[in-house]
Amino acid sequence: MSGMIEKLLIVGIVLGGALFIASGLIWLERRLLGLWQDRYGPNRVGPFGTFQVVADMIKVFTKEDWVPPFADKAVFVIAPAVIVATILMPFAVIPFAPALQVIDLNVGLLFFLAMSALGVYSVTLAGWSSASKYSLLGGLRAAAQMLSYEVFMGLSLVGVVLLSGSFSLGRIVEAQQGLWFCIPQFFGLVVFVIAGVAETHRLPFDLPEAESELVAGFHSEYSGMKFGMFFVGEYLGVTLISAMITTLFFGGWMGPFLPPAVWFLIKTFFFICFFILLRASLPRPRYDQLMALGWKVMLPLSLMNIVITGGILLARG
Amino acid sequence: MISIIRTIWKVFLHQFRKRVTIQYPEERASLAPRWRGRIILSRDPDGGERCVACYLCAAACPVDCISLQATEDENGRRYPEFFRINFSRCIFCGFCEEACPTYAIQLTPDFEMAEYNRRNLVYEKEDLLISGPGKYPEYNFYRIAGLAISGKDKGEAENESAPVDVKGLMP
Amino acid sequence: MATIFIDNAPYTVKDGQNLLHACLSLGFNIPYFCWHPALHSVGACRQCAVKQFRDEQDTRGKIVMSCMTPAAEGTRISIDDPDVKRFRRSVIEWLMTNHPHDCPVCDEGGECHLQDMTVMTGHDYRRFRFRKRTYRNQHLGPLVNHEMNRCIQCYRCVRFYRDYAGGRDLDVFASHNHVFFGRHADGVLDNEFSGNLVEVCPTGVFTDKTFKEHSTRKWDLQTAPTVCVHCGLGCNTIAGERYGSLRRILNRYNHEVNGYFICDRGRFGYGFVNSGERIRTPMVRRSKAGKMEPISKEDVLKHLEGMLYFGARVIGIGSPRASLESNFSLMTLVGREHFFAGIPEQEQGLIGRIVDMLSEGPAPAASLKDAEEADAVLVLGEDIANSAPRLSLSLRQAALNKPMEIARKMRIPEWSDAAVRTALQGQRGPLFLATTAVTKLEEIASGVVHAAPDDIARMGFGVAREIEGGARGAALPAGEMSSFARAAADALKNAERPLVVAGTGCGSEAVIRAAAQAARALCSAGKEARLLYIVPECNTLGLGLMTRKHLGDAFRAAGAGPADIVIILENDLFRRADETQVKEFFRGFRQVIVVDQVRTGTTRVADVLLPACTFAESQGTYVSSEGRAQRSFKVYLPEGDIRESWRWMADMAEIAGRPEGKAWRNIDHVVKALAEAMPVFEGIGHAAPQAGFRVNGLRIPRQSHRASGRTAVSADMDVHEPKPPVDSDSAFSFSMEGYEGMPPPALIQRYWSPGWNSVQALNKFQEEVAGPLRGGDPGVRLLAQGSLESPAYSGEIPPPFAAREDSWLLVPLYHIFGSDELSTFSPVIAGLAPGPYIGIGEADMKRLGISEGDAVVVTLPGLSRVLPVKKIAGLPQGIAGMPAGLMPAGWIGLPAWAEMVKKNGG
Structure with a gap:
């Protein structure tokens, strides 16, 4: 019984933590972008503008919840829920600290890949159900982009699995006791980070939204909290990918002096900031450039990584 | 590849720069005299309304937010019977000032005209008319135009000769 | 057809045109001032210069005025030659040395031919540093405003007013650069076409005074094609509105009807629309x-x-x-x-008879254009200048058709206006007027007779008989009238396109029959005769x-x-x-x-x-x-x-x-x-076109593409702009949205073409300058021509009029300002209309022992009224006149016999 309560507590902490960080990112991203663009960002509402999140929430909740009459209503409503669900699920398998993990699946990594692959449905269906040309174009781009990068994301992690000999994320973290995988799996890391950006369709790979060409792409027709779900989904995605980088390549919760959970948070926070820095500095590539990068650079790079890692492991016996 | 990393690094370094944001309303920017803000109607040096209601500002306005009606007083001076600017539509492009042949309509360095009610952004002539000549202290249209008004007969404008004696036969 | 070369490209043009006319018809832009399609060329302004070359080898060429040069076969000219361009620019610069700095306060601004031409030639900066010449203005009455400083001495005003419209009280005075256009003294312009000066004047010297009261720029007026409602001729007009009130009326060109001009009643009679007497609520x-x-x-x-x-x-x-x-x-x-x-x-009897005559007789109804082309005219019983004013302008031109042969014989082209007028020496073609009193057209008539309505009818029948050689119709009346009838019959017989004009004006059914009889006689003599009946109101027919x-x-x-x-x-x-x-x-x-x-x-x-x-x-x-x-x-x-x-x-x-x-x-x-x-x-x-008509799926906009103030006009009432109303009845929209090109001719709502903001943009709407509108002139003629065998021509010939000892035959007298009902609700027209009076001829005044201004008691059966006496020249003995439409409540069916007694002590 106490085990049950403990588990529920962990679930609560993880869920609450993820959502808290995601909503905090609304403020953080704008502040950081301001910082890197020589301005202040939101600094008026509450201390350092932190209540801006609250103001935005009030706004997004009280906006008219509009379903276009030409849209496919059922799909239109479900789509934003799907993205939040599929991104929240992988948080269950992430080991935030030795004891702070909802469940240590022995196929944790595959679970993560599977769930993030499901995310593409949300975006594609949102684009399609809106019955708007911009949305549809956005949805199509999202489908192609996410499916392509899904491949390299998976391949880039093969090295990690080879080194740790397990799909369980807990084991993978433990396997980095001596050396963080970011050193031996440097190429894996690079591919994973880029694929992660593309998976969450964050700038510079936000072609499905591409406001300069497609208005707002797949969520052009969304308003109110449905739009808010996509918005939160995006930040959850950023948090998830950052947490995964930490777990897979930077020793997860491991670190000296400080408690493990704090180390995990510090590392994750660093990568979140890195995501935002990418947005602040890089322009959006053309769509063909995105696909060319994927299939002509990332694919060979990740395959090479597997071959070399496998070769070294074989040579070591 | 290198350039991308360089870009990221350079952007990263921007966090150590000075902020360019001016914290209005605690801090205020200094506005140039040619700043395009609230529109006013000025007066001649002799105190008369400068606007002669020629409709050019209304025609030049890309958002069609100026409307007026010309009329003439007993002295032969033309002036607007009403002159209305809908500032809730105005984009402060300054085309009206550029079009104005009498320097009557001018844009001023004042932008603090926000209202809670859009209706209050509709300015009538009495809201627009100021008591001075604005940016052009010297100009007086009727001293140059050939039209006779009271106090300035034909031939008394700048660079005009006295009216022709139609019945004279001298060459 | 002739081939001319413009900047080395060949073009086919009609024979007998001048180069300016031909080039404008071809769509070229040549600036001009003194030339006007209806007034032709005098070569006064030197603005339309082009370079003419002798032949292909000639590279130097010489500068000529295109309006004074015939477009003869093989003419080689250049419009774009740098020399002529500079020449034209200098001419404008020189014209502008004295032009005042007052476009902003000028009503012509924005639709000014001078502005257009200045932009067209490229003159932009005044280099002349000396003083500007000024003039004092004149008061020209309540209709036309005078601002003489703006004049560029193109002479169009006097050429229209004197030569075209026959006015006498506007002329050119003084000499050299003091030339002044105006009256000899302040006073109301006398001619009933003075309003056309507003459109004829290429600058703002003559502007619409009623428009000045609520002046609006052309681009702000919401306009639509309208038909004038102030008489039966149906002149085409363009009416313009702003802020919910009607602002002005302009002429709308219809080659078959009013051409370039309308009368002052049509132009200035619109005030009733804005009148306080309007009924605005049920x-x-x-x-x-x-x-x-x-x-x-x-x-x-x-x-x-x-x-x-x-x-x-x-x-x-x-x-x-x-x-x-x-x-x-x-x-x-x-x-x-x-x-x-x-x-x-x-009156309905008269109208019914008119309908019969027009639909059954062999002579087709004449359009105003036909009237203008007639070479001999007989008018029976109509004071045209007052009952159908625009027709009198057409007849004034018709009077020049016959003498034009003189110019033709001298090989003077018709468009060379000054030369033609010199050759003609003021000669006029046959125009015969038989009216009850003196009318304005008499000054150009070749024969005039004043008679009672019955005598006018007898005269008509007499003319018909004379033409037919005595087969039908009355015997010719005796005396002065017989010589008139003979001369008229001779002139009509010798004409190619004779015209007979009559109408409801003198209230006699016999006059209507007589006119038809005369026209029929002309038709049976093989002439292209036309018949025109004047009806009092816009939809009488x-x-x-x-x-x-x-x-x-x-x-x-x-x-x-x-x-x-x-x-x-x-x-x-x-x-x-x-x-x-x-x-x-x-x-x-x-x-x-x-x-x-x-x-x-x-x-x-x-x-x-x-x-x-x-x-x-x-x-x-x-x-x-x-x-x-x-x-x-x-x-x-x-x-x-x-x-x-x-x-x-x-x-x-x-x-x-x-x-x-x-x-x-x-x-x-x-x-x-x-x-x-x-x-x-x-x-x-x-x-x-019907309500569903669209061009490229677009409506025709009533507002110009530069219409201003859309978001401010009603902002004082509501800051939310109202949706423009939808017109379910026509292809027009109530906004500036719609097809910007040339609409079909019946839907022309304004004249504008790039670079041509004034009414002169009309050139671009015509198939050829002064010709029909592109796509044909609007309007459908409902009356088919009858045949010579129609039976409607029998009818009694009234006995000669016999003056009575104790009573007078009252006939209606018409006034351009006043006889029409609606226009008198316009303040300016009401101000120009005379009051009620009794018009009496000189002989009768002597007989009654009264003088002008005396009060007379006029008695009809059951009706009696005291009226001031007005002397009406030409009224025959036994006939008195009353102003049509101007009598206060109480109607007198005219013509009718009335008794008159001088009011004692009055």
Whole structure:
């Protein structure tokens, strides 16, 4: 019984933590972008503008919840829920600290890949159900982009699995006791980070939204909290990918002096900031450039990584 | 590849720069005299309304937010019977000032005209008319135009000769 | 056809044109001032210079004025040569040395030919540093404003006013650079076409004074093509609106009708639309003795519901100043047998006879263009300058057709205006006037006679007999009149395109027959004869084609049995019939429903008063005196509950349970129903494109593409811009959105072309300059030509007029300002209209021992009135005149015999 309560507590902490960080990112991203663009960002509402999140929430909740009459209503409503669900699920398998993990699946990594692959449905269906040309174009781009990068994301992690000999994320973290995988799996890391950006369709790979060409792409027709779900989904995605980088390549919760959970948070926070820095500095590539990068650079790079890692492991016996 | 990393690094370094944001309303920017803000109607040096209601500002306005009606007083001076600017539509492009042949309509360095009610952004002539000549202290249209008004007969404008004696036969 | 080379490219042009005319027709832009398509060339302004080359080898060429150079075969010119361009720019620069710095306060600004030409030539900076010449202005009356400083000495004003329109009181004075255009002293311009100076003047010297009161730029006016409602000629006009009031009327070119000019009544008579006398809200009288109370549209319809029950006996009185659609909708509402034209019996008889003559006789009805091309004219009993003013302008040009042979013989091209006039030495072609009194056209007439209406008719018959060689018609009258008739007959016989003009003006049916007889005689002599009948109001002929029943029939119908309701459409019966008779008529009804635009005697006795749209607010078809059905379009939507008459009728029809009430949703439905119900109106649907017409899927915008103030006009009432209303009746939109190119000719709502902001942009709308409009001139002629064998020409010849000892035959005298009902509601027109008077000839004045200004008691059976005496030159003995339409309430059916006694002590 106490085990049950403990588990529920962990679930609560993880869920609450993820959502808290995601909503905090609304403020953080704008502040950081301001910082890197020589301005202040939101600094008026509450201390350092932190209540801006609250103001935005009030706004997004009280906006008219509009379903276009030409849209496919059922799909239109479900789509934003799907993205939040599929991104929240992988948080269950992430080991935030030795004891702070909802469940240590022995196929944790595959679970993560599977769930993030499901995310593409949300975006594609949102684009399609809106019955708007911009949305549809956005949805199509999202489908192609996410499916392509899904491949390299998976391949880039093969090295990690080879080194740790397990799909369980807990084991993978433990396997980095001596050396963080970011050193031996440097190429894996690079591919994973880029694929992660593309998976969450964050700038510079936000072609499905591409406001300069497609208005707002797949969520052009969304308003109110449905739009808010996509918005939160995006930040959850950023948090998830950052947490995964930490777990897979930077020793997860491991670190000296400080408690493990704090180390995990510090590392994750660093990568979140890195995501935002990418947005602040890089322009959006053309769509063909995105696909060319994927299939002509990332694919060979990740395959090479597997071959070399496998070769070294074989040579070591 | 290198350039991308360089870009990221350079952007990263921007966090150590000075902020360019001016914290209005605690801090205020200094506005140039040619700043395009609230529109006013000025007066001649002799105190008369400068606007002669020629409709050019209304025609030049890309958002069609100026409307007026010309009329003439007993002295032969033309002036607007009403002159209305809908500032809730105005984009402060300054085309009206550029079009104005009498320097009557001018844009001023004042932008603090926000209202809670859009209706209050509709300015009538009495809201627009100021008591001075604005940016052009010297100009007086009727001293140059050939039209006779009271106090300035034909031939008394700048660079005009006295009216022709139609019945004279001298060459 | 001749081939000319413009900048080395060959073009085919018509023979006998000048280069300017030819180049403008080809679409080239050459600046010009003194040349005008109707006034031709004098070469005064030196603006239209081009370079002419001797042949292909000639590279130097010489500068010539294109307006003075014939476009002969093989002419080689250059428009773009740098020398001529510089030349033209210098000419403008020189013209502008004295032009005042007052475009902002000039009403011409924005539609100024001088502005256009200055931009076209590229002159932009005044280098001349010396003083500007100035003038003092003149007061030219309430219609035209004078601002002489703006003059560029193109001479167009005096050439139009004196040479074209025959005016005498505007001329050019002084010499060298002091040349002044004006009157010898301040005073009202005398000519009835003075308003055209506004359009003829290329700058702002002459501007519309009524427009100045509420001046608006051309680009801000919401405009639509309209048809003038102030006489029966149906001149085409463009009316312009801003801020819910009608601002001005401009001429709308129709090659077949008014061409470039309209009369002052048409141009300045629009004030009634904005008048305080307009009826703006429905009114009802709850009890017979009660007062009129304003009521809303919904309530008044509910009120009518109580009356127009099924089986109610309703009669309707139509109107000659209402459109065909309005009249027809009333006819449909009350039933054809209960519909009466609101025209007195005698006048309706004349109109019926006119319809017969035009539809059965061999001579087709003349358009104004035909009149202008006539080379001999006989006018019977009409004071044209006052009853159909625009026609007098056409006849003035017609008078030049015959003498033009002199110029032709001397090989002077017709367009070389000054040379032609010198060659002609003031000669005029045959124009014979037989009228009751002196008329304005007499100054150019070759024969004039003043006679009683019956004698005029006898003269007409005499002329006919003389032409036919004595076969039919009366014997020629004796004396002065016989020589007149012989001369007229000779001139008409020797002409190619003779024209006979008569009308309802002198109230004699015999005159109408006589005119037809003369025209018929000319036709049987193998001439291309034309017949033109002048009718008093804008839709008199249309109503005449619709019904022959008149007011007398209505009075009888009301007297015959109890009727419940009379519906009166846009008609003041007190102008049409005797006051007591009308009052008696109204007493016979439980309810009097009046639909009208302005307050009249009739609206005051109404039990239900419904506000009707004026011509500027409604769409409708009017039939002009030549039988041309023309569509007039609404310029703007009136405020409040003012609605088109036919919409009131349709609503009443719906209440009365008639199927049309529901079916008529737009005016095309009414037009279609009318065309189906009456074969004579079959063609009216083609008078203009229908409501569904679109160009490239777009409506035609009423506003110019530069219309201003859209987001500010109504911002004082509501900051949210209202949605522009949708016009369900026509292809026009009430906004600036729509097709920006050239609309079809019946839908031309303004003249504008890139670089041509003034009315001169019209050149671009014509197939060739001064020719028909591109796509054909609008309007459909409803009357087919009859044949020589038609039987309608028999009829009695009245006995000669015999003056009586104790009574006088009263005839109507017409006034351009005053005789028309609606225009007198315009303040400026009312100011120019004379008051009531009795006009008496010199001989009779002597006989009665009275002088001008004395008061005279005029007595008709049952009616007596004291009137001041006015001397009317030319009135024959035994005849007295009264101003038509100007008598205050109380009608006198003219012609009629009256007794006159000098008022003692008065």
